[in-house]
Amino acid sequence: MLRSIVRRISQRMDDFPPGRVPLLLLLLAATSGSVVVVRSVLPHEPGLRVWTFVHLHSEEFRQRLADHPDADTIQVQNLGTAMFDRLALALMTQTELPDLVEVEQSVVGRFLRGPVQHIPFVDLTERIRQEGWDRRCVAARFARYTVAGRIFGVPHDLHPMVLVYRPDALASLGYRPEDLTTWSDWVRAAQAFYRPGPLGTPHWRRGLALSTVEGYTFLSLLWQRGGDVFDAEGNVIIDSELAVDTLEFYVSLFRLDPPAAGPALSSMLEDFSALARGQFLAILAADWMLGTMQLDARSILEARVQCRPLPVWEPGGRRTSTVGGTAMFIPKGCADVDRAWELLKYLYFDRQSLVRRFQAHSIVPALTDVFDDPIFHEEVGFFQGQRVGELLIELAREVPPVNGSPYAPEAYKFLDAVFPDVIAGRRSPRTALDEVARRLREVIARDQRAGLQPVDG
Amino acid sequence: MSHTPGRYEHTNSPDSRSPAAPASCGDAINGTARSTKYSGGRHAPGPTGGVRRQPLAPWFFLLPFGVIFLTFTLYPLGYSVYLSTRQTVGTRVNVFAGAANYLDLLHDDVFWGSLGRTVYFAVCSVLVQLPTALALALLVHHRRLPGRMVFRTIFFLPILVGPVFIGVAFRRIYGVQEGALNQCLGLLGIPAIDWLRNPDVVLNTLVLTALWMYAGFHMVYFLAGLQGIPVELYEAAAIDGANAWQRFRAVTLPGIWPIAAFLMTASTIGSFGLFDLPWVLTDRGGPGRASTTLMVYLYERGFLAGDLGYAAAMGWLITILLLAVSLLQLRVTRAWAEEM
Numbered sequence: 001m002l003r004s005i006v007r008r009i010s011q012r013m014d015d016f017p018p019g020r021v022p023l024l025l026l027l028l029a030a031t032s033g034s035v036v037v038v039r040s041v042l043p044h045e046p047g048l049r050v051w052t053f054v055h056l057h058s059e060e061f062r063q064r065l066a067d068h069p070d071a072d073t074i075q076v077q078n079l080g081t082a083m084f085d086r087l088a089l090a091l092m093t094q095t096e097l098p099d100l101v102e103v104e105q106s107v108v109g110r111f112l113r114g115p116v117q118h119i120p121f122v123d124l125t126e127r128i129r130q131e132g133w134d135r136r137c138v139a140a141r142f143a144r145y146t147v148a149g150r151i152f153g154v155p156h157d158l159h160p161m162v163l164v165y166r167p168d169a170l171a172s173l174g175y176r177p178e179d180l181t182t183w184s185d186w187v188r189a190a191q192a193f194y195r196p197g198p199l200g201t202p203h204w205r206r207g208l209a210l211s212t213v214e215g216y217t218f219l220s221l222l223w224q225r226g227g228d229v230f231d232a233e234g235n236v237i238i239d240s241e242l243a244v245d246t247l248e249f250y251v252s253l254f255r256l257d258p259p260a261a262g263p264a265l266s267s268m269l270e271d272f273s274a275l276a277r278g279q280f281l282a283i284l285a286a287d288w289m290l291g292t293m294q295l296d297a298r299s300i301l302e303a304r305v306q307c308r309p310l311p312v313w314e315p316g317g318r319r320t321s322t323v324g325g326t327a328m329f330i331p332k333g334c335a336d337v338d339r340a341w342e343l344l345k346y347l348y349f350d351r352q353s354l355v356r357r358f359q360a361h362s363i364v365p366a367l368t369d370v371f372d373d374p375i376f377h378e379e380v381g382f383f384q385g386q387r388v389g390e391l392l393i394e395l396a397r398e399v400p401p402v403n404g405s406p407y408a409p410e411a412y413k414f415l416d417a418v419f420p421d422v423i424a425g426r427r428s429p430r431t432a433l434d435e436v437a438r439r440l441r442e443v444i445a446r447d448q449r450a451g452l453q454p455v456d457g
Numbered sequence: 458m459s460h461t462p463g464r465y466e467h468t469n470s471p472d473s474r475s476p477a478a479p480a481s482c483g484d485a486i487n488g489t490a491r492s493t494k495y496s497g498g499r500h501a502p503g504p505t506g507g508v509r510r511q512p513l514a515p516w517f518f519l520l521p522f523g524v525i526f527l528t529f530t531l532y533p534l535g536y537s538v539y540l541s542t543r544q545t546v547g548t549r550v551n552v553f554a555g556a557a558n559y560l561d562l563l564h565d566d567v568f569w570g571s572l573g574r575t576v577y578f579a580v581c582s583v584l585v586q587l588p589t590a591l592a593l594a595l596l597v598h599h600r601r602l603p604g605r606m607v608f609r610t611i612f613f614l615p616i617l618v619g620p621v622f623i624g625v626a627f628r629r630i631y632g633v634q635e636g637a638l639n640q641c642l643g644l645l646g647i648p649a650i651d652w653l654r655n656p657d658v659v660l661n662t663l664v665l666t667a668l669w670m671y672a673g674f675h676m677v678y679f680l681a682g683l684q685g686i687p688v689e690l691y692e693a694a695a696i697d698g699a700n701a702w703q704r705f706r707a708v709t710l711p712g713i714w715p716i717a718a719f720l721m722t723a724s725t726i727g728s729f730g731l732f733d734l735p736w737v738l739t740d741r742g743g744p745g746r747a748s749t750t751l752m753v754y755l756y757e758r759g760f761l762a763g764d765l766g767y768a769a770a771m772g773w774l775i776t777i778l779l780l781a782v783s784l785l786q787l788r789v790t791r792a793w794a795e796e797m
Contacts, residue, residue, distance in 0.1 A: 266652075267628065416743060
């Protein structure tokens, strides 16, 4: 029976003028095309889909979801940094949208442009306030994901910064770390550490490793001082006196005689190696860098470094800053926002997960409830038995707020564009920051002319 | 000339009729092999007023290509023209901007800076990659070279490795202190060079990496050209007393000139599309703007800033520039070929 059907089909296929193969190819194309069309037209599967761009996060979520009652219907996808473009396309076309998505702070602005009602993420302000998450988390951390007073993202982390230094090198210079509290103190120590010589040679020594090509460390210092690129209303303030003064200080570290800073090398691992070789006295590091250091540079740095709060700008000043950060968002196309919100809390605010994350990667969560866990008070052998967790949670409440802006990605790009020239002395900090501010204002004005400014519309 | 429905032409070829078409009324009347080729609507009256069905089979076979061409070529092209007249922000908002994007581009110093760097890269690609590729081709074409098949494979291999992987791998090679390249230079007493973070050096680093990537690929083209030159020409030149340089100048170069001209144009077009190397190797066209190429800037504006309208306008401007450059290049290479 079956054989006769096959034979009949086979004969019919032979009747197709160009032959069997083109017919098969046509059928294949028609079938696959139909599948693609049907898939995009059919309503979303009943489950939830979570997108992230970090392997570490996806692993953490999968681990956490093992205990979730609906684990079978929840899909976690790590799409790497290509996720941001895919998200943009999904939001544009409103197809294949995730229900929850993690976005890095430096790129989130691209999704927050335009009138607030057109922002493609669900406004979480009421949920966060009603449930008290703004009080239970470090409130400053929400600022980055806030536009026109509305909160769109929940922060994954806090990323307080510390100074990682070589205690033996400091001692050999005759300094005690507890005596070095201000930037002026550290500049003196760094100058004493300096040894001339061409970059990369064993004689070459610099006190502090700072980027000469990108502005992120300068921004950390600016945030530490209470400055910012944008104010809370979204106005550009990168050309403020405070910002110019901070950049002048930053540049002076390379120009002092002897210099207090040298260029950070081409990768974090190279910086760690230089620290291990005694070529750097100290580097500025966020919590996640301490994790990377313990994972990737254990063999060369274990029990050779310690952490200190960042030097303060004036006595009693802020002892930390921040760099990097990620938050979770719910796209507006999500079919079940309530369920997505519950899942977000399940993934982000679970005590055991946050403890595991700190243990494995030194990432301090934004949720302060967990700070009483013993893990944050343990001695860490890698840092010569120092209670690094205690230091980080002590600094957590001092993490400066960073005002969010839809134009932040451009601000960072414009700053990076002028930064090497400032360090090389081809441009003064004043003219460079004026240019960054001018360009930013032009971009904002362009949107305003078209009625596309980020205000409640 | 436009054909109106019902109009027909007579041809003398018996093969000009589609096998799928029914016998024409004209044939039936005339009883000859003459056929009628219809050019009008689906049903067209024959010479006696009868109706003949237009063959559908060719259209049926063209349909898949037509659908794909319309969907993935014409529609995106048309949409990008439309988009270039819009100002877009975020993911779903755009307003009419007329020619504003094009006018803004003319005053955008970052665009012109990126164009300058792209042109520099393109010129270096042509001037460095192609002679190197030709030298490699001459080397592996030499009959007395032992293991030339192995060399051919080795030189060709880099193109099989993805540019993103190359970017990641070369970051290690170009490391300041621990990079293999600086370690080698150190052995020669040359101080370390910051290949990726020195704004004065970084563009040349890209040229160097692209040379490694593409020289072997271009070599294959030259090799094919060299293999196509008749050996008799070399023998005749040798009999005439031509030395190696004269044989190269008078036989090899004219023989491979069409390929060289093609590679020059292809390299230039490829250079204008340079994106992945600076994106991965130099952290999105850094330091500063030192390695920001046109495509990196286009991506930055379109996808990082979300201004797809501006990016679309930039894309069209680049297309026009590229067309102009390619035409100029073709003219120049043709003139050179005539001089040879």
